[in-house]
Amino acid sequence: MITYNYKCQSCDKQYDVKQRITEDPLTKCEYCGAKRLIRNIGVNEFYFCKVRRHRYM
Numbered sequence: 001m002i003t004y005n006y007k008c009q010s011c012d013k014q015y016d017v018k019q020r021i022t023e024d025p026l027t028k029c030e031y032c033g034a035k036r037l038i039r040n041i042g043v044n045e046f047y048f049c050k051v052r053r054h055r056y057m
């Protein structure tokens, strides 16, 4: 499981969601229901690389 950080462009809420790597990015905000979520990348991408390296080495 990876923790993704989402931000809603509608209500401006920012929150973390745990998802599997294979899961599609969320689009619907769990606070206001608007389909205006965007997923922040950065720390999470770094974590993803670490997991992959660990698995395939």
Ligand SMILES: [Zn+2]
Residues within 6 Å of the ligand: 008, 009, 010, 011, 012, 013, 029, 030, 031, 032, 033, 034
């Ligand atoms: Zn929202």
